[in-house]
Amino acid sequence: MSAPIATPWLSSQSDTDPRSASGATLRWGIIATGGIARSVAQDLALLADAELYAVSSREQATADAFAATYGVGKAYGDDGGVHGYQRLLADDGVDVVYVATPHAQHHEIVLAALNAGKHVLCEKAFTINAREAAELIDAARGRNLFLMEAVWSRFLPGMQRAFEIAASGELGDIHWVTADLGFPAPYSPTSRLWARQDGGGALLDIAVYPLLWALGTLGFPQTVSATGFVNDDGVDSQNALTLGYSHAAQVQLTSSLLSHGPRTATVAGNRGYLQSVGSINNPRHLVVATGRDERRTEEFDVIGKGYTYELREVTRCIQQGLTESPVMPLEDSLNTMRLFDGVRAQIGVTYPNDKH
CATH class of the missing domain: 3.30.360.10 (Dihydrodipicolinate Reductase; domain 2)
Known part of the structure; x- marks a missing residue:
């Protein structure tokens, strides 16, 4: 690895209530409906300037049930060969998406979200490997869109x-x-x-x-x-x-x-x-x-389940026109994936995505 990277790590927002509004309301889309998505949905509902606007799942019934439970305005399932997440990304009302799918799907879905003009919070691990991470970072920067890996503990x-x-x-x-x-x-x-x-x-x-x-x-x-x-x-x-x-x-x-x-x-x-x-x-x-x-x-x-702090950071950054968080910069996510690539080479772990 290269020399240690100088990053702030400390948030200037740590002494403020993460539920308090920091600007205009953002409309969130949640992609996937598993346990982590449910926890994040509950904490998103605590933010004064966040609207639970849309959710997607492979099954329409699953998306409908999630929407009913967490007060999400729109629910998208797979329909006619079009994935539920693609239908959600086609909705002009969505400002920012939270991607909660398994790791191997992050690259495809985040890239689609960026191509659709959406800001993105992507669950960790950011991608499968450093190559995928670099491609997503280049895409976000090229489109002037916010992108962050959801390492929630970093903000607690x-x-x-x-x-x-x-x-x-x-x-x-x-x-x-x-x-x-x-x-x-x-x-x-x-x-x-x-x-x-x-x-x-x-x-x-x-x-x-x-x-x-x-x-x-x-x-x-x-x-x-x-x-x-x-x-x-x-x-x-x-x-x-x-x-x-x-x-x-x-x-x-x-x-x-x-x-x-x-x-x-x-x-x-x-x-x-x-x-x-x-x-x-x-x-x-x-x-x-x-x-x-x-x-x-x-x-x-800790307020809520603890995800409120990273959600406040994403919201604040987008409201201020930032394309990445100074507390969780994209270079840290890229270097973490590089570190993990090196670890996998040592212990003998490969994934199908490595061949792409």
Whole structure:
């Protein structure tokens, strides 16, 4: 990897209520109706300047049910050979779309949305590989449209505070970081988590969360060493990453679909350390220790399910005419996919999209 990329990471909006309007109302279209789409729909409804305008699904009945449950104005299913998402994108009333499909479909759908003139928030992982990510970024920039990867944890109060503490110098020079996230996911070859054609596996689905703790405190690494267990379907069920930095720092990250873990993160410097309490993708407590005996705990409340913060960022940026977020820049998404491409090469994971 290249040298660490200097990014702000800290949001100027972190002390404001994300529900409060920051400009004119935007009409949202939601593509897909799974669990993450449902959670985001609930939090979108909390924003004073967001309208749940349209939803799409393969089945019209599924789209209708989602619309009825979450108060969405229009519902589009597949019809006459035209995909539901294509019908939604043809609706001139849609300002911005949230793409919540499996990873392998992101490139096709996001590109179609950009070609239709829509701003886009795309669920992580951004794409299957760096090539696809670069193509989407070029398309968005060429059309002067907003595009962002939906790494919701990056905007949460607890995560923002952890980055702030690390950057403040209170912990001194950061020399090591550890983070883990795991849960036993019941195996099914057709499940999104396990289907190779969907980009299934621990790396693309959950490794971004441990990785955030490294990127937000140390930046992108110079070296990446990876090991992992790949099942008979060619899907990684567990991986361990070691990141190396030129400034005498290193990181250990673990992601697993096989077992529970403590779901903790530690950021350690020569003056002190901090540890997250609660799952690392939504930390509600931070323990900060300096010296030998000084210790404090900071607590954080989260509005809604926690997606309100990234949704506010997208809304604010579009209202202000920005084409990418200064807190979640597109270059970070591209470099994350490059890092993941390197990891996959080491552990032996490929996807059908890699051949395109």
